[in-house]
Amino acid sequence: MTPALFLDNISCTFISKDDRSQRYTAVADTSLSIAPGEFVSVVGPTGCGKSTLLNVGAGLLQPSTGSVKVFGEPLLGINRRAGYMFQAEALMPWRSALQNVIAGLQYRETDESKARQLGEEWLARVGLQGFGDRYPHQLSGGMRKRVALAQTLILDPDIILMDEPFSALDIQTRQLMENEVLELWSAKRKAVLFITHDLDEAIAMSDRVIVLSAGPGTHPIGEFVIDLPRPRDVAEIRSEPRFVELHQQIWSVLRDEVLKGYQQQKKAA
């Protein structure tokens, strides 16, 4: 089957802003393939290059070497078949929740009343019926994430790219959101690339977990199929024996890299 997203032998080298003779290879010789409908998480130590890979998949960053294919077509420029959700707040503070949700439709010049109707439907789907008139500062962190989720999914992207979308949330809200994402995903089965440093979250949500090495020259060092049954409740599944077993297996690969990453950050500080 043609992958929804295929990163083919990617390397990313950055030139230091302060000293242009200095180069840093964040990602080296990395290939990553996500099938249509597959939920893939990438885990790795802090600063290893997870976001760099996601940005390459989004077409926001051109790799130094290697290529990207989207449903078999070479990616040139922005990946128009992908929707993104990032760690940072991406809502426009001057727009109401509804106006935020439909922003992408407006850029696509969708008829205004159709856009509003779809926006209301999506607000209801993410549990925010009746909150369309509120502005981002009048919503809780979890609610703002729901608006961002609706804003991404309303465009019905074939690929969803998520970069630690829930890391700023408290654990209960986070688990609720994770379950909501799984529910929405299972209804539509889009390809998902999910970046996280939280191994529990990665296992609970995914079909496959890819472990990256510490940088420089980050590359995959392990790949695990998550054969847990669906539908899943992310809180409950953590106590399943198979979950615990998978966690041990993946952690045994990830642990040393996390320690290396931590040492490097200490040196850099």
Ligand SMILES: Nc1ncnc2c1ncn2[C@@H]1O[C@H](COP(=O)(O)OP(=O)(O)OP(=O)(O)O)[C@@H](O)[C@H]1O
């Ligand atoms: N535009 C850039 N210019 C120079 N260096 C960069 C650039 N983007 C990323 N880097 C470096 O590449 C490395 C990987 O960064 P990246 O943000 O991809 O890591 P990450 O795994 O997502 O980090 P975290 O877990 O902290 O979110 C880091 O050392 C970072 O400083």
